[in-house]
Amino acid sequence: MRIGLVVDASCDLPQDFLLKHRIPVLPIRIRLGEQSLVDRRVPQATQAFYSELLPKVGPGDGSEPLQVAEIQEWFLEELVTRYDQVICLTISAQRSAIFEHATQASFGLLQRYRERRAAAGVAGHFAMRVVDGRSLFAGSAVLAAEAVRLIGDGAHPNAVRTRLEQLAGQVCTFLVADDLGHLRRRGFRKGERGGLLDRLRGAALGLGSLLDVKPVISVQQGVDKPVALAPSFDNAAEKLLAHARVRVLAGELLAPQLCISFAGELSLVRDLPGFVELDAACTERGVTLHLAMLSPTGAINLGRGALSLAFAAPTATFA
Incomplete structure (x- = not known):
C-alpha cells in the first residue's frame, strides 16, 4: 500500500524535507490588486515575493484557496495514480476555507x-482523508513532520490520521512580527474567517501606539493572545527561543518535532540570540528542529521579518 501525505502551501516545512519525503504541496492563490499568482512553495519564488511584492501588499490583498473543481483536478493529476491512500493536512479551518x-x-x-x-494501469482502490490541522504556518509543519515520521515507522493511515487529530489541539504556535506598522497598514479584513489573523492584529495593535514594542503572540486552540513584550524583535525572539528550549529540555514535547519559519534570510534566524542553545537542546533530547521560509500567506499577514515557532506540548505558562 502506497501512503502519501499532502500539505497546503501555508505549511512551513523546508524544501529539502518536502523533496526528500516526496510530499506534494497543494497550491494556494495569492491576490495582489489586479494580479493573481499561485504559491507552490518554491523557495526562489518566495524570496522574490518577499523582496518585490510584499512591500506593495495593501489592505485588500491576501491568499485564498483554489476552487473545489481546481483542487479536484489537482488531486486527480498528482495523487490518484501515485498513491493508494492519502492524508491531506490543511491549515486550520478557522483560518481558511x-x-x-x-x-x-x-x-x-x-x-x-x-x-x-x-x-494508468494502476489496480485497486484509492482513498483520501482530509485533516484539519487546527494550526498554521510552523504549527502545520509540526503535524506534517510527525506524520512523515509515523508513516516511515509503518503506521497504518488510520492510525496516522487519528494521531494527527489528537495532536492538532495541542500544537503551541507562536508568532513574532517585526513590522507592526505592516499590521496596522493592512487593517482589519472583515468578511473572511477572522481575516486569517485579525485577532492577532487586535492583540498586537491593542497594546497601544508603541510600534517599537514587539509582542510574542501565542496561537493555541483558537485563541490568539500576547504572552510577552520586548523592546526589539531580537529580544522578543530570544524570549521565544528560550521558552522553547525550556520546554524541550523538560521533555514536555508530545512529538519530537520543533518547527521555525521566517520571512527572510534563514541565516538571520541562526544568528538570533538563543538559537544555538535551542538547537543544542533539540539534539540532546532527540527533537528534530526544522527551519523553513514563512509562506507568502504568512508574510502577507505578518510582514517581512516575521517569525513563527511551534511544537506540540501541553498548555503551559510562557516564561
Missing part, C-alpha cells in the same frame, strides 16, 4: 479516480 474546499474535492474523487487509475 482550504479544509472545506479540499474535503468537497475529495468527495468528488469517488466518482472519477477509477477511470484515471485504469488508464
